[in-house]
Amino acid sequence: MTAAAATLLTAYETQLRGRVPKGLPYAWALVAEEDGPLVRVHYGTHGVVDHRDLAGVADLEGLVRRQQEVFAGRTEPVEWKVYAHDTPRLAEALRAAGFTPGPSRSLLLAHAADVPAPPTTDDDTEARTRIRPYWLGLGHEKRESFHQLAAAAPEQRRPLRELAADGIARVEEADMNVLGVERDGNVVDAVWLERVSGTDFASIGGITAPHPGLLRAAAAWASRGWSGKPLLVAEASGELVPVHLAAGFQEAGRVTTYRWAPPGEPARERPAKQLLDDPEHDDVWKRFEERFQVTYETKAQGIAEPPGSVTWHTMAVETSRDPVLARVNDVIARGIRACARPGDRLYCLKWFISGSRSEPLRVGGPGQPPWTGWPYLVDEHIIQVTGDLRMGTFGNWQEDSFCVFGTDLVAEVEEELTDLLGTVLRRDGRPVGNVWTFGP
Incomplete structure (x- = not known):
């Protein structure tokens, strides 16, 4: 040498x-x-x-x-x-x-x-x-x-x-x-x-x-x-x-x-993958938009919230670094892992921005890679959904709202999210009557 x-x-x-x-x-x-x-x-x-x-x-x-x-x-x-x-x-x-x-x-x-x-x-x-x-x-x-x-x-x-x-x-x-x-x-x-x-x-x-x-x-x-x-x-x-x-x-x-x-x-x-223009990324987007009646142009109006869903105010979240948001993320991660089935894929999506795919049972636990999803941002609409669309979340920053859908997932997270976020806006897509209004 x-x-x-x-x-x-x-x-x-x-x-x-x-x-x-x-x-x-x-x-x-x-x-x-x-x-x-x-x-x-x-x-x-x-x-x-x-x-x-x-x-x-x-x-x-x-x-x-x-x-x-x-x-x-x-x-x-x-x-x-x-x-x-x-x-x-x-x-x-x-x-x-x-x-x-x-x-x-x-x-x-x-x-x-x-x-x-x-x-x-x-x-x-x-x-x-x-x-x-x-x-x-x-x-x-x-x-x-x-x-x-x-x-x-x-x-x-x-x-x-x-x-x-x-x-x-x-x-x-x-x-x-x-x-x-x-x-x-x-x-x-x-x-x-x-x-x-x-x-x-x-x-x-x-x-x-x-x-x-x-x-x-x-x-x-x-x-x-x-x-x-x-x-x-x-x-x-x-x-x-x-x-x-x-x-x-x-x-x-x-x-x-x-x-x-x-x-x-x-x-x-x-266990997790970043998605760009992968065919599965486009397929999930297409099916989500059709199932929940939403497009890029109509996203500010929210999704067609299905039966079994609950939507909260997110006024308690002030910035993307707000500790409340981190706790919401932990609650959602635990809930999705509790409801996940072997082989489930969870997609985290934002319009016209790269997304991700993960297997909930292979991320976020002891000795596993970190959880890759994020349920809510203060400046972007963000979606988390399983590949079969049976459960997930939709964060609507323009309305200051956060929707969780899927009966099993809602049952897992509703009490904790209500403690964190407080006011419930809608159940099953219908107002629950506790929103302040002005005028006669």
Whole structure:
């Protein structure tokens, strides 16, 4: 190992290994837990174990078994990266516990400043080729085409679909991007990467082909707007390694991913997801507007409140940070979880703004991702509704009202909400006669 590679490896070991993920504006369905020198990250569909120095751990076998018990309790397959310079006892303990090693890959590190800038050329082929950011603003079909392109790529440090599932806030905060090679109007290759919050690193999740221009573009993107001197990390094997080395990366070691799966069928999706123009998002909107006789143009007039609904005044809520609103949110979350059925999906929707989908029984509880919905805002109409439309809420900020519908949900929350909000405006969509009026 060169002196430059050793210096980069020290930075990698210090800043990235055993790091608890944090700093995201929204932690979409991610749970991170520390266990001594380990960090477990649970995605609901699978989990990842990362570790710091384990040389001082006497009972590695017991530590490995404990992780298996945790992941078995969640029915999550687990991935555990082992580096060539780790204590050999770790690999032995993992194999003894039933973990299966995958192919070994090169750990590649670089100073972004050492990756050369894209050359200028008059070559006709190069002139018809350009590399540009491709993620923000893409429609659903275009994003899916990138996912399919990325899924076929080898040696992925972090799959694009997993990175994108972190949410659009990653893009808006310039924390992730996808750079595509466009030739004659068609995207033929791509690289995706993320800035790792709280570190000097940008992590290349994967690259679809040994294209030097993509690595140069990745380094340029990572350096843009960075106050310090960014570093890059990637993993590769085969023909991808010399391309990285030629682009200024240093080979700093070898890494092998060990995998183990507990009995049972793991979930196919995270417990929560941000929705943009996803087909299910549009479908729920359409059915909600038809069922509750409301559109964007008529939303200030409210929804057609169904039998079994109760609507309260929200004059007690003064700002979006009002403690009363936080307590209302807690009451609604508990009520929906109490009434939810296995497999239920809860949609949180705002007209012409990104929404979300979550599974009430998989969020908001101990050891689960945080509750993602929000029942009322002081400047936007907001809807929470199950996919079958049987229960939910509608916050009408222009009327200063909050409607809860669904007989079971109303029974769960009515007493607490009345204590918090006071005046009831309507039941079953009809005034209850306790609203002040003026005049004769």
